[in-house]
Structures are given as structure tokens and as C-alpha cells.
Amino acid sequence: MLLMDQLTDVLNAISHPTRRAIIGQLANGPARFLDIAKPFDTALNAVTKHLKLLERAGLIERRKQGREVLISFRGEPLREVAVWVHEYERFWNQRLDQFEQHFRNKKKGKK
């Protein structure tokens, strides 16, 4: 249940396009709050809320460096999402297999 709730936090965190964009940005390296907020046409207040959700999910961490606070991306919580999704991999592969088979049969029919 604990793990499940962590997964819920992570999925909630990545379910918003702005938060996925922040992750994409931080994947290039740590950044300061104002640099993170710059590309977005949103109130700073909204960015703060997005960062809180990302932090709660363990997807970012803050580190003091001199007088600055650097925010960096942590990828580990995404592993759990990958594990959950891959439990259902056979469902999309299955369909693809049927699809491929369909076209293979069609091709054969033409020959």
C-alpha cells in the first residue's frame, strides 16, 4: 500500500504537461527557481505548486549552493512507473502481433 501510494504520487506528478516540461528542462541539469519558471506563461505561484508536487513524488530535490538554491531532477521514482506499465506490455504487443500477422497474411495472399 505504501508503494502504491508512492506510485500514485509519482503518476499525479507527471500527469500535468507543465510538470513534464519542468522534468524535461531539469534533465539538462540543475536550475534555479526563476530559470525553471521562465519558459512558462504561468504565475510564479503556480510554478511553486508544480514543484511541490514534483518534490513530494521524489522527482526533484533542492540543494543549497552558496546563496543559491539549485533544483535538480531525480529519475528513480519513474522506475516504479516503468515497472507498473510493463506488467501490461503484453496487451499492446499482442495487438501489434495481430496487426503484423494481418499484414503478413495479406502479403501472402497477393503472391
Added chain:
Amino acid sequence: MLLMDQLTDVLNAISHPTRRAIIGQLANGPARFLDIAKPFDTALNAVTKHLKLLERAGLIERRKQGREVLISFRGEPLREVAVWVHEYERFWNQRLDQFEQHFRNKKKGKK
């Protein structure tokens, strides 16, 4: 942007534990609405809302079979989640590598 919004719908859909449980249940085979609702201690109304979100994300489909409506799971939309997550795979592997290296060095030190 269209794809991104679909990803948002799918992540929203799977971000709730009850909806993940419904997916887990339907992965065993199609079911009728009341069978889906049975394991959950929730109002039928709430289950209906969960199913609507899953349907919007393309994760379930309804099929009339005689007088019954069967609801079945569709896994394809999850592929997009897998693709998104795997863009960040290096971030969790990196850390694991460092972790392993740390223990390997520790072991060497002991010898």
C-alpha cells in the same frame, strides 16, 4: 500537442489506485459493470466516473454482447507512457551504476 494531451489523459487515468485496480481486474478478461464494481467499497456512481476517465484515455472499451455490455481493457495507450518514462531511464540507471560501483569499491577495499 495532441499526443501530449493524450498522454495527459492516460496518466490522469492511471494515477488513481482504484482505476489501476480496475485495469488489473480487466487484464484477466472482459467484465460487466457490476462485476467491476463489486470489489470496491465505493458508490456505483464513483465507479462510473472512474470508467469514464479510463474510456476517455482509451484504456477500456465497451462492447454489446447480446443483452449485456462487456467492458474490456485496451493496453495500447500505456505504450506512450512507457516511451515517455524510458526517455529518463538513464537517470535511474546512472544512480544504480554509482550505487553498484560504490559497493564494488567497498568490497575491493576489504580484500
